[in-house]
Amino acid sequence: QQPVQSPQAVILREGEDAVINCSSSKALYSVHWYRQKHGEAPVFLMILLKGGEQMRHEKISASFNEKKQQSSLYLTASQLSYSGTYFCGTPAGGTSYGKLTFGQGTILTVHP
Amino acid sequence: DTGVSQNPRHKITKRGQNVTFRCDPISEHNRLYWYRQTLGQGPEFLTYFQNEAQLEKSRLLSDRFSAERPKGSFSTLEIQRTEQGDSAMYLCASSRGLDSATNEKLFFGSGTQLSVL
Numbered sequence: 001q002q003p004v005q006s007p008q009a010v011i012l013r014e015g016e017d018a019v020i021n022c023s024s025s026k027a028l029y030s031v032h033w034y035r036q037k038h039g040e041a042p043v044f045l046m047i048l049l050k051g052g053e054q055m056r057h058e059k060i061s062a063s064f065n066e067k068k069q070q071s072s073l074y075l076t077a078s079q080l081s082y083s084g085t086y087f088c089g090t091p092a093g094g095t096s097y098g099k100l101t102f103g104q105g106t107i108l109t110v111h112p
Numbered sequence: 113d114t115g116v117s118q119n120p121r122h123k124i125t126k127r128g129q130n131v132t133f134r135c136d137p138i139s140e141h142n143r144l145y146w147y148r149q150t151l152g153q154g155p156e157f158l159t160y161f162q163n164e165a166q167l168e169k170s171r172l173l174s175d176r177f178s179a180e181r182p183k184g185s186f187s188t189l190e191i192q193r194t195e196q197g198d199s200a201m202y203l204c205a206s207s208r209g210l211d212s213a214t215n216e217k218l219f220f221g222s223g224t225q226l227s228v229l
Binding site for chain 1: 143145153160168205207217218220
């Protein structure tokens with residue numbers, strides 16, 4: 001089952017903060033976050049594990065709420081370079097942790 | 113680390129034709145994945161290889177799709193008798209395959225954009 005991301009789109013001015021959520025209807029053990037800029041490859045940001053610590057990539061951090069079966073991505077003091085589409089992915093089962101089911105994405109636009 | 117390389121970047125074909133895409137993963141990576149992405153959606157898993165062995169295929173993958181990874185290095189994805197619904201970005205990714213939830217980072221290529229007319 002595909003995780004659900006919210007919001008679908010966010011528009012910010014440089015320096016503002018944003019939160020992107022990723023929710024699943026099934027139990028989560030890990031959540032992967034990727035960012036994709038227009039016309040480019042998705043780039044790995046971080047992996048959150050059940051029971052693990054909050055993770056950070058530059059000024060982007062993420063948390064994992066097991067009870068809510070949700071992960072949240074926190075973008076602090078946003079920069080122009082943060083613009084792109086953010087995807088969360090959850091392991092789809094099978095023989096590899098790299099077999100992921102991705103959400104539909106959240107489009108983040110940061111203006112000067 | 114030269115990254116994951118895919119070619120061609122763009123492919124336009126007529127319905128019914130066969131197409132083949134190539135992916136060169138990061139050299140020390142054991143696992144290679146194929147994903148498909150349509151506009152406004154996240155990548156969708158198609159298949160993956162551990163070295164030269166194809167270990168999983170998506171149930172959504174039609175018989176018209178076949179993938180190979182001879183010698184465990186580069187991989188090819190072939191689509192036979194293309195249909196308009198096959199139009200999408202085909203992404204390749206590779207990983208170290210260390211069987212650890214914390215280490216299975218995917219390194220994606222820039223993809224091959226397929227347009228079926």
